[in-house]
Amino acid sequence: MTISPSQFILKPNQSETVMLTFKSYESGNFKSTIQVYVENFIYHKNILVNAIYLDYNRILIDKSGGEVKQLDFGTMYYGESKEIETNLVNNSPDDLEFKISFKNG
Numbered sequence: 001m002t003i004s005p006s007q008f009i010l011k012p013n014q015s016e017t018v019m020l021t022f023k024s025y026e027s028g029n030f031k032s033t034i035q036v037y038v039e040n041f042i043y044h045k046n047i048l049v050n051a052i053y054l055d056y057n058r059i060l061i062d063k064s065g066g067e068v069k070q071l072d073f074g075t076m077y078y079g080e081s082k083e084i085e086t087n088l089v090n091n092s093p094d095d096l097e098f099k100i101s102f103k104n105g
Contacts (some may be wrong), residue, residue: 001032001049024053060086 001022006017006105024030028076030051037044073082090096 001030003034018048022053024051027054029053054091059089059091061089062086069075096102 004019004021005016010016020034022030030049030053032049034047034049035044036047046100062068068086071084071086073084083101088098088100090098
């Protein structure tokens with residue numbers, strides 16, 4: 001994460017636009033704290049920064065929000081049925097058409 005500008009002087013009744021840029025090369029949660037200090041004063045403010053970074057793709061997620069990479073029904077007996085509930089998510093900025101099929105083997 002980068003902050004630009006990282007230092008500046010504000011005159012009375014003035015504001016400054018600060019650009020925060022975040023780029024990650026792997027999926028996951030990002031948490032950090034930005035510390036804002038006022039020079040010549042014993043004052044600082046913490047700003048909490050949270051980001052959840054996901055690759056653009058189509059994914060299955062479970063009820064707790066974790067990515068599902070495999071569906072394991074475990075041991076089953078003849079005539080028994082089991083269900084696994086997942087959500088199919090398109091986290092890209094584009095509309096996508098989905099087709100789901102079952103492949104034996």
